[in-house]
Amino acid sequence: MTEKKNIVFVVDTLAQHGAERYLFEILKAIDKNKFNPTVLCTYPLNESNNYYEAQIYALGIPIETYSHGELYSEIEHLGKRRLLNAFTYRSQTMLGRKKQLNQRIENVLREKLLGYDIISILKIETFNRFPKIFAEFPNTIIHLLSWGIQYMENPYESLPNRSYQFVTMIESQQDHVKETSFKHISSPDFKFFNFPLILDLENRKNTYEPNVETPIIGVFSRINFDQPTIMFLFAFHSLLKRLPNAKLYFYGKYLEQSIYDFYLQTTKVLGIEKSLHFKGHVPNLQETIIKDEITMGWMNIGNSTLGYSSIEIASFGLPMTFFNIEKHDPSKIDDRLSVFNDMESFVEHSFEVISNEDKIKAESNKTHDFIISNHSAKKRIGELENLLLSLQQ
Secondary structure, eight states, rough: OOOOOEEEEESOOOOOSSHHHHHHHHHHHHHHTTTTEEEEESSOOTTOTTTTHHHHHHHHHEEEEEEETOOTTTOOHHHHHHHHHHHHHHHHHHHTTTTHHHHHHHHHHHHHHOOOEEEEEEHHHHHHHHHHTTTOOOTTTEEOOOOOGGGGGGGTTOOOOSSSEESSSSSSHHHHHHHHOOOOOOSSSSSEOOOOBBBBBBOOOOOOOOOSSEEEEEEEEEESSSOOTTHHHHHHHHHHHHOOOOOEEEEEESOOOHHHHHHHHHHHHHTTTTEEEEEOSSOHHHHHHHTTTOOOEEEEEBBBOHHHHHHHHHHHOOEEEEEEEEEEOGGGSSSSSESSSSSSHHHHHHHHHHOOHHHHHHHHEEEHHHHHHBBBBBHHHHHHHHHHTTTTO
């Protein structure tokens, strides 16, 4: 019998975000006869960031934490730990041993990474917090989980000079890495493996019931600069000219008051504030779709690459119209998805589907079929497992 591979998944926290959801779905699906998984969080866990903690423990998977700068994690008493930490920092600095102190801090993380066959890091941002240490381990892979458009600065420019294995969810992430002007890496050695976001879709049925009398559009996304969703306000302004009784429900929390205020101001400028409602975060998407009688979902997409909210709501059969935030490439767009990169076509298609019950049911079935075929954890996890096993050969 082949010996199990010890793999540690390194993630910042276990909050209710996309990267953490991706991790949880992998942990649920991965073959425990082939892999011995552990989770390492690079921040302490607390009530604000431990959403998946109990669920991961329920899978029988251990969780460790690393707190940068913490020298006495083995001491349970918080007050004693803080006192010892403060004394050590002050005394070592006064004695001119800051370099040795930093080395000791780094060694805490190094020790937590020793003994694993594979180190699997979720998000380039996590790697970039400790690039020097992570780069020391050749058995490291990095999962890229954001679109290039979500970054204000290129996150790859300071990669240490070594070879890299990236797991991408969208092909353009390769371009984003390759287009980086590396000043310290003369011959970049990058390997890429494309793997979609996965979800446990066993017994996931199409439960959609169309509501076309009072069309309600649902947008399911947090309101933040890294989520380009403001175009949906302009799209809805255009749709109201065709469907005056339509409504737009915006689900998702806002992270910064100034951005939310900008959205509110835009609704007033467009004159759509009476037909639009910001609902905030909702814990259960299926219940919300049914209770609020959502007719159609509007979401962003990268050609045929969807985020978790889109996968989730489409898996229940909600018809979807997607706005493309990638360079539009029809050859990379699945025929079962309605993807547009111009506002007029996006709105016109939405109107035509909502106005025809046969079309809206067909749209529901197409999108649901795509999700089941392409994002089922059971169907796709073997691809990632094969990659992980190949790293040890």
